[in-house]
Amino acid sequence: MSLIDKNQIKEVFQKLTNLNASTVCKDVLQQLFQIKGVNSEEIIAKGSSVVKAFDSAADYLDNLEKIVKLARIGGVKAPILIDLGFARGLEYYTGMIFEVIVPQLDLSLVGGGRYDGLVELYGGDKTPAVGCAPGISRIVLAMDEANLFVDTDEKKAVLVTFVNDDLVGEALRITNLLRKSGIFVQFDVMGRGISRALSQASTSGCSHTIIVGQDEMKRQSVVLRNLIDRSQKEVKVNDLIHELNKKIT
Numbered sequence: 213m214s215l216i217d218k219n220q221i222k223e224v225f226q227k228l229t230n231l232n233a234s235t236v237c238k239d240v241l242q243q244l245f246q247i248k249g250v251n252s253e254e255i256i257a258k259g260s261s262v263v264k265a266f267d268s269a270a271d272y273l274d275n276l277e278k279i280v281k282l283a284r285i286g287g288v289k290a291p292i293l294i295d296l297g298f299a300r301g302l303e304y305y306t307g308m309i310f311e312v313i314v315p316q317l318d319l320s321l322v323g324g325g326r327y328d329g330l331v332e333l334y335g336g337d338k339t340p341a342v343g344c345a346p347g348i349s350r351i352v353l354a355m356d357e358a359n360l361f362v363d364t365d366e367k368k369a370v371l372v373t374f375v376n377d378d379l380v381g382e383a384l385r386i387t388n389l390l391r392k393s394g395i396f397v398q399f400d401v402m403g404r405g406i407s408r409a410l411s412q413a414s415t416s417g418c419s420h421t422i423i424v425g426q427d428e429m430k431r432q433s434v435v436l437r438n439l440i441d442r443s444q445k446e447v448k449v450n451d452l453i454h455e456l457n458k459k460i461t
Contacts, residue, residue: 216299221245240266245297252280255294262296276308304330310344314354321354322346369417370456373400373409374424383424386434386449393453395460414439419460422452 215224228238243262249255256277263269280292293313300309300323307326314321324344331339355361370390374383383399390397398418400409406423413421423435428446436455437444447455 213299213303214301216297217301221297241297248293248295248297250291250293252277252292252294255296256280259296272307279308300325304333314357317354317357319350319354320347321350369396369398370420370422370460371398371400371409371413371416371418372422372424373406373413374403375406375426377403379424379426379429382429386422386424386452389449390453390456393457395453395456410437410439420456 215221215227224241225238228241240262244259247255247258247262256273259273260270263273276294280294283292298309298311304327305325306328309325310323311320312322313319322344324342326340326342328340331337331341372383372387372390374380380403387397387399398413398416400412404412410421419438419440421437421439423437425435428434431446431448432450433446433448434452435444436447436452438459
């Protein structure tokens with residue numbers, strides 16, 4: 213599995229020969245390594261023809277076909293490349309495996325698959341599971357190559373903080389609301405208190421701080437503090453985007 217993952221196909225067949233694998237086994241694998249493409253119906257049909265003598269392999273192909281169909285019905289628009297010679301080096305997978313790739317960079321950003329026995333292996337209950345791991349540095353590289361990072365004027369940044377932990381949810385809701393409108397927002401993840409949050413906001417170049425307080429939230433409002441002229445006022449949450457756009461654009 214590890215050799216296939218590394219695309220060391222010559223070494224794969226040498227190992228199979230050393231293990232006295234049958235000619236049929238090697239012939240089937242050789243054919244599967246050649247079957248890949250984005251036409252799912254065609255690829256599944258070719259694969260089914262190759263493995264028709266192996267019931268469990270045929271069942272896995274049927275399962276893969278259902279997964280691809282569900283992905284399309286669920287709204288996946290990206291090309292889905294089916295590669296019947298694809299493997300991952302970690303051998304705890306029990307079903308389909310997948311990667312998210314950037315073809316232009318020949319780069320895999322995410323890898324994972326189905327592993328029905330892994331949770332139980334580590335002492336948990338019998339738990340069917342699917343999981344994946346993203347490569348953060350690879351994602352950043354791909355975004356940089358695609359010019360997806362937006363140059364941001366630091367003076368237009370806004371910090372959202374909150375008076376107490378009961379207001380974290382509301383503070384996050386407001387943060388997401390502002391981000392969706394295109395406003396660059398930092399969130400006070402440390403919950404460090406208002407005075408320290410204001411100090412941090414000034415140091416990091418924010419122009420405004422939004423303070424989510426108990427009394428203000430009862431009025432569906434927040435305190436908007438201007439860190440440049442030190443003024444502040446209460447603003448309705450529904451008016452916050454309009455108010456910020458007036459001040460930071």
